[in-house]
Amino acid sequence: FTTSAQYCEPTTEDVLGPFYKPDTSKNDHICMRYQNHTFLPKITMTGHIKNVDCEPVNGVKVEIWQTDDEGKYHNDQTCRGYVVSENNGSFSFETIHPGRYKLGDHFRPSHIHMLFTKPGYHNLITQIYFEGDQYLGENDGCPPAICHSDDQRRIIGLKKVLSSKNFEGTFEVVLENRI
Template sequence: MTRKGNLSRRAWLQSGFAAAVGAATTRLAAVMGREPACDGTPPQTAGPFYPTVQGADEDMDLTRVAGSDGRAEGELLYVRGTVLDEQCRPVADALVEIWQANRHGRYHHERDDSPAPLDPHFQGWGEVLTGADGRYGFKTVIPGAYGAGAGMRTPHIHFRIARRGYHELITQMYFDGQDLNPQDGLWTGLSEDDRARVTIALEPSPEDDEPGARLASFDIVLRPVS
């Protein structure tokens, strides 16, 4: 992959929450006389809808498409976090990609033949490089659920994180309190601890974001290559 985003050019992607949590974790470990440790984020399948065609718009704002005046349908969601190593240190210059269904539960992908409507204003995929502090951010919408075989996929967002010196990670982020979570085989297939690591409670987004938006704070831990 050679496509890259630019984290610093969008001020609304800045949030001190993840940095504060990381600093507090480090201080606590120091008081206890040991090195801080972060548990690895569990890997999951990429699924069948990883983007195969390079889009016209490839930034961290999935709610608008270049050349279009419209905005994606759905409830606005900011996804922010920090990419860390197993010692809770920030990982700079990591490539973070996300892809997801639109609010109706359909992917912007040639293999998705769902009868659910496409959203011409929804980008469907985005990427960004983490900053020196390991932080990343995206603006998107809360995805819809969709059928998968005889079952249903609960709302989720796919992630791919890559950085030289670390194992590539493909995972999925889920939303706390979704009725379909217990019916989703990929979510229930995780251990209780791993489910907690990738299931995020939505919060009101900070006042400097768009009114009514929600915030998902999702930190990601990479494993170093031995």
């Protein structure tokens, strides 16, 4: 991150959707309560949060929720949790690859929901998607104007961790300051 007079464009926003549940637990292993989690490849997600001046933002609560590998949301704490960004704006969590589910006659691409909150900043509801998913953009069951699965800034590539079945991904977030 730099601290010069730069401008970073805010991350695009999504709708909250029907599957958000408040009052999740602090938890950086998002799907560890899911019955199949020990058998599935893990994804370690690392994110960096900055403001529109491109400066890191610490103390941001990052709520995370997603489907299990079969495309099902759970009403309990399964595949849900939150983390808090560190002094350099970074955060990380471990999860499994979310499954797809049908919305009407079409599938949603695999995605992870996140809600970013901190006093002094606008709340940000967003989703991240995975490179190469056949249901991105126009093939998404949720119109791109609403869910933004065609926004390249929110489509992440996963890198395989050497000598394992696990993956890593990185996501950049820009929060808009309140005036």
